[in-house]
Amino acid sequence: MTLSIAHLGPPGTYAEQAAFFYLNWLKNHQGIEAGLQPYPTIAQSLQAVANQKADLAVVPVENSIEGGVSMTVDTLWQLDNLRIQLALVLPITHNLISCATSLKSIQTVYSHPQGLAQCQKWLGEFLPNVNLIPANSTAEALQLLAQDDTIGAIASSRAANLYDLPILATGINDYPENCTRFWVITQGDNPDIPHLFLDNPRRTSLAFSVAANIPGALVQPLQVFAQQGINLSRIESRPTKRSLGEYLFFIDLEADADAPVMQTALTELNNFTEILKIFGSYNILSIPG
Amino acid sequence: MTLSIAHLGPPGTYAEQAAFFYLNWLKNHQGIEAGLQPYPTIAQSLQAVANQKADLAVVPVENSIEGGVSMTVDTLWQLDNLRIQLALVLPITHNLISCATSLKSIQTVYSHPQGLAQCQKWLGEFLPNVNLIPANSTAEALQLLAQDDTIGAIASSRAANLYDLPILATGINDYPENCTRFWVITQGDNPDIPHLFLDNPRRTSLAFSVAANIPGALVQPLQVFAQQGINLSRIESRPTKRSLGEYLFFIDLEADADAPVMQTALTELNNFTEILKIFGSYNILSIPG
Numbered sequence: 001m002t003l004s005i006a007h008l009g010p011p012g013t014y015a016e017q018a019a020f021f022y023l024n025w026l027k028n029h030q031g032i033e034a035g036l037q038p039y040p041t042i043a044q045s046l047q048a049v050a051n052q053k054a055d056l057a058v059v060p061v062e063n064s065i066e067g068g069v070s071m072t073v074d075t076l077w078q079l080d081n082l083r084i085q086l087a088l089v090l091p092i093t094h095n096l097i098s099c100a101t102s103l104k105s106i107q108t109v110y111s112h113p114q115g116l117a118q119c120q121k122w123l124g125e126f127l128p129n130v131n132l133i134p135a136n137s138t139a140e141a142l143q144l145l146a147q148d149d150t151i152g153a154i155a156s157s158r159a160a161n162l163y164d165l166p167i168l169a170t171g172i173n174d175y176p177e178n179c180t181r182f183w184v185i186t187q188g189d190n191p192d193i194p195h196l197f198l199d200n201p202r203r204t205s206l207a208f209s210v211a212a213n214i215p216g217a218l219v220q221p222l223q224v225f226a227q228q229g230i231n232l233s234r235i236e237s238r239p240t241k242r243s244l245g246e247y248l249f250f251i252d253l254e255a256d257a258d259a260p261v262m263q264t265a266l267t268e269l270n271n272f273t274e275i276l277k278i279f280g281s282y283n284i285l286s287i288p289g
Numbered sequence: 290m291t292l293s294i295a296h297l298g299p300p301g302t303y304a305e306q307a308a309f310f311y312l313n314w315l316k317n318h319q320g321i322e323a324g325l326q327p328y329p330t331i332a333q334s335l336q337a338v339a340n341q342k343a344d345l346a347v348v349p350v351e352n353s354i355e356g357g358v359s360m361t362v363d364t365l366w367q368l369d370n371l372r373i374q375l376a377l378v379l380p381i382t383h384n385l386i387s388c389a390t391s392l393k394s395i396q397t398v399y400s401h402p403q404g405l406a407q408c409q410k411w412l413g414e415f416l417p418n419v420n421l422i423p424a425n426s427t428a429e430a431l432q433l434l435a436q437d438d439t440i441g442a443i444a445s446s447r448a449a450n451l452y453d454l455p456i457l458a459t460g461i462n463d464y465p466e467n468c469t470r471f472w473v474i475t476q477g478d479n480p481d482i483p484h485l486f487l488d489n490p491r492r493t494s495l496a497f498s499v500a501a502n503i504p505g506a507l508v509q510p511l512q513v514f515a516q517q518g519i520n521l522s523r524i525e526s527r528p529t530k531r532s533l534g535e536y537l538f539f540i541d542l543e544a545d546a547d548a549p550v551m552q553t554a555l556t557e558l559n560n561f562t563e564i565l566k567i568f569g570s571y572n573i574l575s576i577p578g
Contacts, residue, residue: 135423218524222511235536239352244351
């Protein structure tokens with residue numbers, strides 16, 4: 001059996017790099033073969049899992065500089081029955097890729113909006129007068145370089161290798177501690193996917209809406225976890241899309257859903273939430289830089 | 290004296306529409322003349338106020354469908370001494386603007402990523418096979434239309450009028466209750482700016498970091514407000530940009546900073562926060578649709 005892994009394409013995106021690491025990890029540690037399947041958007045890669053066109057999806061959740069990836073959490077809330085199997089943390093080193101021989105000839109730089117945002121100080125210092133143009137992905141931006149040496153793109157060194165393009169400047173991200181966390185997502189009940197249990201501590205991710213916008217509406221659910229001594233490692237609010245000022249909350253907790261304190265907390269949480277979705281408990285794997 | 294109002298340009302963006310409403314409101318209600326000053330990014334329009342190159346900036350904070358505008362809150366945290374004077378709520382109606390005579394001839398649609406995201410269902414149904422290309426603003430997208438009738442752009446009807454371009458489809462946003470909240474920002478101590486006090490209730494916006502990622506680190510600050518019966522109307526977490534898993538929290542509260550309960554809460558809040566920045570109290574004005 002060969003598993004299919006959906007990801008944001010084309011080949012050379014950071015999502016593909018994380019998916020490729022996971023593919024090798026599955027092979028080396030679990031003896032499972034897998035193939036990569038690029039999709040034009042993050043939403044489509046998650047929908048492919050929901051529609052059973054792919055077995056797994058590797059999707060970005062959060063970057064240490066630019067924050068949450070709205071498309072991922074919004075789609076996860078909308079689709080039913082998806083589960084998080086694993087988190088992957090990828091160190092990000094951005095490069096300026098171009099056929100130009102010096103920075104002076106570059107007039108336009110393309111990248112995914114997150115890539116442009118994560119290099120804005122470097123761009124302001126070394127390329128203050130260029131046009132910055134957003135693209136659908138870092139790898140898509142590379143396909144525009146062609147033979148035009150007035151154009152540059154911001155992407156990974158893996159992408160430069162894949163498309164056989166020269167790197168003009170490396171490590172151009174404004175903050176050295178730049179990394180992106182990905183989730184490996186499956187259907188809740190897919191029996192072909194091995195449930196991975198590693199030694200390091202597991203996290204649980206869930207999301208909920210609250211019934212009304214009253215004082216303490218968010219405090220009550222958070223107190224439930226604080227009272228059990230469970231640390232919240234992340235909270236993100238997202239609009240319900242019904243009206244301005246109504247939110248969903250996405251929360252990561254430093255405990256396994258099977259732990260007795262979490263069982264107690266999750267039972268109590270039902271009293272303070274409107275809709276509650278638990279996306280599963282999982283380990284975190286760091287991808288070597 | 291004529292005040293200058295910085296906003297994301299070029300003319301025809303939703304930010305310019307909100308700034309234009311505010312300009313007229315200043316004239317009609319306060320007898321103050323103002324002029325608009327477009328900037329290529331939201332960050333630059335805020336920096337113009339910080340550097341005293343502009344008196345005010347009108348910047349988007351949050352859309353009811355796509356959520357928070359990271360650039361705005363991140364820049365507000367980084368720059369010192371900026372204050373929120375007023376919130377403006379603008380109803381958003383997206384249009385497909387094109388010189389094409391029918392949808393069939395359109396091959397490419399340009400817009401700001403938020404514009405593309407807010408119309409994704411409509412695009413999937415009526416233009417399933419077109420290329421969707423992000424642009425720096427909705428108005429910038431219009432400048433690409435030229436005479437090419439295979440291209441469309443998503444922007445406001447005001448923008449279509451400004452650039453004298455035809456609207457091919459109107460109200461194409463997926464959710465009818467689509468609106469964007471803007472903030473009017475000034476230097477904290479600018480004596481030329483009238484401090485506005487309207488009849489409707491005021492809100493207070495602030496942001497803080499917490500000392501350590503311990504259980505309850507976020508619950509404690511939120512409890513301070515719940516105990517005083519102050520409702521939290523919004524919470525957004527943003528990365529500190531130091532390391533993955535460290536956050537700042539941006540909070541909107543339904544109370545004036547001068548109210549006694551808020552004075553009590555703000556004093557106590559210092560015990561549970563690392564850095565605390567209060568951006569001011571302000572009224573909310575709704576812009577007619």
